[in-house]
């Protein structure tokens with residue numbers, strides 16, 4: 001069932017049992033599905049995300065992760081509001097692009113892609129710009145793998161009393177986050193990242209008291225977060241439009257497996273070990289990481305090309321033939337490629353990967 005391991009940060013390698021969970025058909029309006037699956041997932045998500053889950057609620061949304069980011073920005077920020085987008089990579093910039101499409105009043109505060117967001121600069125901006133009402137940031141910028149200092153940014157945002165929106169797409173489920181403790185109001189992720197489901201929908205975990213007041217704010221029908229939530233809430237797990245039933249069932253299995261593994265803390269330990277085995281092995285082979293260790297997430301790692309004659313396409317094909325699919329780089333300032341550490345993959349897989357890379361390098 002596995003022609004190769006996906007060492008890409010979503011879609012990623014899933015377990016056989018997650019794939020098997022898709023082998024039956026579900027009726028979207030039957031209680032077996034709504035109450036038996038969707039409502040269970042919604043509750044589990046708030047419990048995984050917050051130590052005070054009763055203050056939070058969750059909404060599942062068809063599409064990929066970006067659909068959920070767009071649904072959130074487009075359904076929460078009003079005409080007279082102002083959004084500060086803090087960006088140090090492609091996904092942060094995408095929130096700026098969404099703001100353009102929706103004519104949201106926003107400011108994009110840009111940082112180098114190879115640098116973590118500096119909370120002091122956010123603090124200074126918010127002090128000078130009291131008209132800002134919302135702040136959004138990406139937790140793990142998958143562009144490079146940098147892990148932004150969420151706790152310090154959250155402290156600044158809360159000090160200024162702003163609504164805080166976090167794209168935790170590639171970190172939620174793999175890096176511990178407590179929305180309640182940090183004061184996060186909206187957190188967005190998707191099925192095919194650290195929870196280790198398959199692609200097809202994303203989800204938003206929201207502070208209930210804020211989402212409740214968002215009726216009529218959205219400028220999109222399909223991406224109206226409030227209406228999607230209201231239908232799910234009143235219909236006990238009913239989706240407004242056709243839901244990706246098989247994918248949702250697989251996701252429930254993935255949550256069960258997350259809990260069996262020991263929860264997010266245990267998964268974080270495994271991803272960290274994956275990352276460590278990878279980086280130590282690659283450094284032994286002479287590869288250098290793009291980021292300093294202090295800014296690096298355990299989610300995905302960027303490596304410089306080893307020399308100017310390095311041919312990524314050739315390297316990619318050879319590795320694929322050995323059973324590993326990796327990711328090209330995504331930044332303009334340097335030639336890099338990326339290797340994901342998340343999914344149903346283990347330290348031993350990374351030992352085998354490093355051995356495969358060693359063989360490829362030796363043949364040259």
Ligand SMILES: *Cc1c(COP(=O)(O)O)cnc(C)c1O
Nearest residue numbers: 064065066091140142167169170
């Ligand atoms: C994967 C990801 C997204 C969503 O990308 P899609 O291609 O729409 O799934 C958004 N933000 C981050 C940080 C991501 O890693």
